[in-house]
Amino acid sequence: MEMVTIYLMGKKYEVPSNLTIMKAMEYAGYQLLRGCGCRNGFCGACTTIYRIKGETELKVCLACSTQVEDGMYIATLPYFPLVKQVYDIEKVKPTEQIMMQLYPEIYACIGCNACTKRCTQGLNVMQYIAYAQRGEFEKCAEESFDCVMCGCCSSGCPAGISHPQVAMLARRLTGKYIAPNCEHLDIRVEEIARGDFKATMEALMQKPLEELKELYNNREIEK
Amino acid sequence: MYHNPEILESLKKVEATRQERFANKDNIARMTADEKDAILKAYHPDYKEENFVNLTVGVNKGDKVPHELAAYLQAHSRIKGKKIDLTKPAYDVDVLVIGGGGAGSSAAIEAHEAGANVMIVTKLRIGDANSMMAEGGIQAADKPNDSPAIHYIDVMGGGHFANKPELVHKLVTEAPDAIQWLNHLGVEFDKTEDGTMVTTHGGGTSRKRMHACKDYSGAEIMRTLRDEVLNRGIPVVEFTSAIELIKDTEGKIAGAVLMNMETEEIMVARAKCVVIATGGAGRMHYQNFPTSNHYGATADGLVLGYRAGAKLLYADTLQYHPTGAAFPEQILGALVTEKVRSLGAQLVNKNGVAYIHPLETRDVNASGIIRECSDRDNGVDTGTGKAVWLDTPMIEMIGGEGTIMKRIPAMHRMFAKYGIDIRKEPILVYPTLHYQNGGLEISPNGMTGIPNLFVAGEAVGGIHGRNRLMGNSLLDIIVFGRNAGKESAKAAKDVKLAKLTLSHVAKYEKELKEAGVDTKLVSPKLLPNYARNRKDI
Ligand SMILES: Cc1cc2nc3c(=O)[nH]c(=O)nc-3n(C[C@H](O)[C@H](O)[C@H](O)COP(=O)(O)OP(=O)(O)OC[C@H]3O[C@@H](n4cnc5c(N)ncnc54)[C@H](O)[C@@H]3O)c2cc1C
Ligand code: FES
Numbered sequence: 001m002e003m004v005t006i007y008l009m010g011k012k013y014e015v016p017s018n019l020t021i022m023k024a025m026e027y028a029g030y031q032l033l034r035g036c037g038c039r040n041g042f043c044g045a046c047t048t049i050y051r052i053k054g055e056t057e058l059k060v061c062l063a064c065s066t067q068v069e070d071g072m073y074i075a076t077l078p079y080f081p082l083v084k085q086v087y088d089i090e091k092v093k094p095t096e097q098i099m100m101q102l103y104p105e106i107y108a109c110i111g112c113n114a115c116t117k118r119c120t121q122g123l124n125v126m127q128y129i130a131y132a133q134r135g136e137f138e139k140c141a142e143e144s145f146d147c148v149m150c151g152c153c154s155s156g157c158p159a160g161i162s163h164p165q166v167a168m169l170a171r172r173l174t175g176k177y178i179a180p181n182c183e184h185l186d187i188r189v190e191e192i193a194r195g196d197f198k199a200t201m202e203a204l205m206q207k208p209l210e211e212l213k214e215l216y217n218n219r220e221i222e223k
Numbered sequence: 224m225y226h227n228p229e230i231l232e233s234l235k236k237v238e239a240t241r242q243e244r245f246a247n248k249d250n251i252a253r254m255t256a257d258e259k260d261a262i263l264k265a266y267h268p269d270y271k272e273e274n275f276v277n278l279t280v281g282v283n284k285g286d287k288v289p290h291e292l293a294a295y296l297q298a299h300s301r302i303k304g305k306k307i308d309l310t311k312p313a314y315d316v317d318v319l320v321i322g323g324g325g326a327g328s329s330a331a332i333e334a335h336e337a338g339a340n341v342m343i344v345t346k347l348r349i350g351d352a353n354s355m356m357a358e359g360g361i362q363a364a365d366k367p368n369d370s371p372a373i374h375y376i377d378v379m380g381g382g383h384f385a386n387k388p389e390l391v392h393k394l395v396t397e398a399p400d401a402i403q404w405l406n407h408l409g410v411e412f413d414k415t416e417d418g419t420m421v422t423t424h425g426g427g428t429s430r431k432r433m434h435a436c437k438d439y440s441g442a443e444i445m446r447t448l449r450d451e452v453l454n455r456g457i458p459v460v461e462f463t464s465a466i467e468l469i470k471d472t473e474g475k476i477a478g479a480v481l482m483n484m485e486t487e488e489i490m491v492a493r494a495k496c497v498v499i500a501t502g503g504a505g506r507m508h509y510q511n512f513p514t515s516n517h518y519g520a521t522a523d524g525l526v527l528g529y530r531a532g533a534k535l536l537y538a539d540t541l542q543y544h545p546t547g548a549a550f551p552e553q554i555l556g557a558l559v560t561e562k563v564r565s566l567g568a569q570l571v572n573k574n575g576v577a578y579i580h581p582l583e584t585r586d587v588n589a590s591g592i593i594r595e596c597s598d599r600d601n602g603v604d605t606g607t608g609k610a611v612w613l614d615t616p617m618i619e620m621i622g623g624e625g626t627i628m629k630r631i632p633a634m635h636r637m638f639a640k641y642g643i644d645i646r647k648e649p650i651l652v653y654p655t656l657h658y659q660n661g662g663l664e665i666s667p668n669g670m671t672g673i674p675n676l677f678v679a680g681e682a683v684g685g686i687h688g689r690n691r692l693m694g695n696s697l698l699d700i701i702v703f704g705r706n707a708g709k710e711s712a713k714a715a716k717d718v719k720l721a722k723l724t725l726s727h728v729a730k731y732e733k734e735l736k737e738a739g740v741d742t743k744l745v746s747p748k749l750l751p752n753y754a755r756n757r758k759d760i
C-alpha cells in the first residue's frame with residue numbers, strides 16, 4: 001500500500017494514497033460528526049481548505065470527493081455562515097428589484113473572480129452573479145444548477161456575497177415564474193380532482209391477484 | 224483512464240462489440256415472469272436465508288429481518304439508567320418532525336401551512352439526507368398516454384404484489400399534484416420549450432413518466448424544500464437526534480427524547496403528534512454491502528418506532544441498486560443513477576456481451592450482475608472485487624453528442640474527478656445497498672398503530688411492497704410527507720396529553736431480558752463507526 005503524509009489540523013498522519021480526504025480522516029481515527037453528509041459530492045457538508053507543502057496557494061475542496069496528496073495541510077470548515085434572506089415565494093416577483101431588495105451586496109462585486117476559482121463544482125460563479133445583477137434569473141439558474149451550496153465561493157468574497165443563496169432564489173424564481181407552464185400536468189391534476197379515474201382505480205384495487213398479475217405481465221410497454 | 228491490464232483487455236472487447244450491440248439494442252429480450260423468479264431466488268441477497276434471523280421480542284416477534292437490524296432492534300435503549308425529567312420539556316410543540324430530509328421537510332411545510340406549531344429535529348444538517356442524493360427522478364402519470372391506473376399496475380408488479388393497495392392508490396393518484404406542488408414552490412423540472420415535461424423510462428415502468436431535474440433531481444427538490452422551511456421560520460434543530468419516543472399514560476405518542484450529537488446533552492421535546500421521517504438504512508451495511516446512502520442512514524426510525532410498539536412491515540426486504548460504482552475504490556458503492564441505463568447504456572460482461580435487458584427491475588438486474596460475477600465467472604476483476612461494465616459511451620450514440628453533459632452532469636463529474644471520461648469510457652459497476660423497502664406500517668392517513676405517531680418517507684413499509692421502482696421514492700416522500708404534515712396538524716388540534724412516560728422503554732428492556740437477549744449494543748445506531756482502531760459499543 002502506497003502511503004502519503006498529510007497534516008490534519010496541523011497534526012501529521014500517514015495514510016494510504018488512494019483515500020479521499022474524508023476517508024483519510026477516518027483512517028487516522030476521527031469519528032466524524034460534522035462535515036460529513038452524503039459522502040459523495042451532493043450535500044456540501046464537507047468543505048475543506050488545504051495547502052500543499054511548499055506551495056503558496058490555499059485551495060478549497062469537498063473532502064468526500066478529493067483524493068489525498070502527499071504534503072497536504074488540511075483544515076475542515078464544517079460550517080460556513082452564509083446569509084439567507086427570508087421571503088414569501090408566493091409574493092416575490094422575478095424582477096431585478098427583488099435582488100436589490102434581498103441581496104444588495106451582489107452589486108458590490110468587484111469582479112475579482114475569487115468565487116469562481118474556489119467553486120468545488122467548477123461553476124462559473126462570478127458569471128451567475130452577474131446574471132443575477134441584471135435580473136437574468138433563467139441564466140443564473142442554469143449556470144448555478146449544479147451548486148451544492150458548500151459555501152467555498154463565499155469564503156473568499158471581499159463583497160460578502162452569499163452566492164449559493166442568491167442562486168437559490170434565482171432558481172426558485174425561474175422554476176415558479178419563468179419556466180414555461182406545464183399544461184398536461186395541470187390537466188391531469190384537474191382530471192383527478194374531478195374524479196375521472198375514481199371508478200377505474202377502485203375496480204383495479206378490487207381485482208384478484210391473478211388478474212392483476214395478468215395485467216402486469218401483458219402490459220404494453222412504451223417504446 | 225484505466226491502467227490495470229486485465230481491465231484494459233476486457234475494455235477492448237466491450238469496444239469491439241459496441242457497434243453491433245448498438246444496432247441490436249432494441250432486440251434484447253425481456254425476461255419472462257418465471258425467469259425473473261428463478262434468478263431472484265438464486266442470486267438476490269434477500270433470499271440468502273443465512274443472513275436473516277427471527278425477532279424474539281416485540282410486535283413482530285417471529286418475523287425475519289437482516290441480522291444486523293435484529294441486533295439494533297433488540298438492543299438496549301440509549302437512555303437506560305439515565306434520569307430524565309419529563310416535566311420540563313426543552314421544546315413543546317404541536318407537531319415534532321424527526322428527520323430533515325425530503326419527507327420531514329414536506330411534512331413540516333404542510334403542518335405549518337395548516338397552522339400547527341411544528342419543529343424539525345435532525346441528526347446532521349437539514350438536507351444532509353438521502354433525499355439530497357437522488358439523481359434519476361420522480362414518477363407521476365401526468366402524460367396523455369399514461370394514467371394513475373397504469374402507474375398503479377407498474378408499482379404493484381414491481382413490488383411483487385406485496386404492496387398495500389390503499390397506499391399505492393394514494394401514491395399514484397396524488398402524484399401529479401405532488402409534482403405541481405413542487406413546481407409551484409420553484410423546483411425546476413426538465414421541460415421542453417412548450418412546458419412539456421421531459422420524461423424517461425425507469426426500470427420496470429411501462430410509460431415514460433420519470434420527471435427529472437438533470438441528474439440533481441433530489442438535490443433540486445431538497446434544497447427548494449429546505450429554503451421553504453427556512454422562509455417559513457420553522458425551527459430546525461440540527462445535529463440533534465431523537466433517541467427514544469415518549470408516550471403519555473394513555474398510550475398516545477407525546478414527544479421524543481433528543482440528544483445533542485456534539486455535547487450529548489439530553490433534552491425532552493413534548494409534542495401532540497410526532498412524524499418519524501428518519502429515512503433509510505444503507506449505513507447498516509447489510510451483508511457487508513457498500514452503500515449509496517448518506518452518513519446518517521442507520522434505520523433509527525425503525526428502532527424508535529419498534530420499541531414504542533409500532534409494527535414493521537417487510538423489514539426483510541432491501542433494495543440493492545444494480546449499479547453502484549465498483550471502480551475507482553474512492554467511490555466504491557456510490558450510486559450510478561439508473562438514468563444512465565434509461566438513456567441507453569447497456570450492462571455488458573467481461574467478454575463484451577450485453578447479457579440482460581438494462582431496464583429489468585432493480586432486483587432482477589442486481590441479481591443478474593451477481594450471477595455474471597459469481598457462477599458464470601463473467602465479471603471483471605477490479606482489484607477490490609468483481610464487476611460488470613456499464614457502457615456509457617452508448618448514450619451519446621443514441622442521444623447524440625452532448626447528451627451526457629446535458630442530462631447526467633453529476634455522473635460525468637463523479638468519474639471525471641478520478642480521470643474517467645464516461646462519454647468515451649464505460650464504467651465498472653456492482654450492486655450497492657440502496658434502499659429500505661420495508662419499514663413501519665401505516666394507514667393511508669400516515670399513522671401507525673400508536674395514536675398520533677406518523678411515519679413518512681423511506682422509514683415507511685408497505686408502499687413499495689418488496690421492491691421499489693426508481694422514481695417512486697422521491698414521489699412517496701412528497702405525497703406521504705405532505706399527507707403526514709396535514710394529518711398530524713389536524714390530529715393535534717384535538718389532543719390532550721396526559722402525563723408523559725417512558726414506561727414502554729422499561730417494558731421493552733424487561734422483554735429483552737425475559738427473551739434471553741444478551742447484548743451490549745445500544746440503539747438507535749445514529750452513525751456508522753468508520754474510525755479505524757475504534758470498536759463499536
Ligand atoms: C444516492 C441515491 C439516489 C437516489 N435516487 C433516487 C431517484 O432517482 N428517485 C427516487 O425516487 N428515489 C431515489 N433515491 C431514494 C430516495 O432519495 C430516498 O428514499 C428518499 O429521499 C428518502 O427520503 P426521506 O426523507 O425518507 O429520508 P432522508 O432524505 O434520508 O432524510 C432522513 C433524515 O433524517 C435524519 N435522521 C435519521 N435518524 C435520525 C434521528 N434518530 N434523529 C433525527 N434525525 C434523524 C437523517 O440524517 C436525514 O437527514 C435515491 C437514494 C439515494 C441514496
Ligand atoms: S459529504 Fe456531502 S458533499 Fe461531501
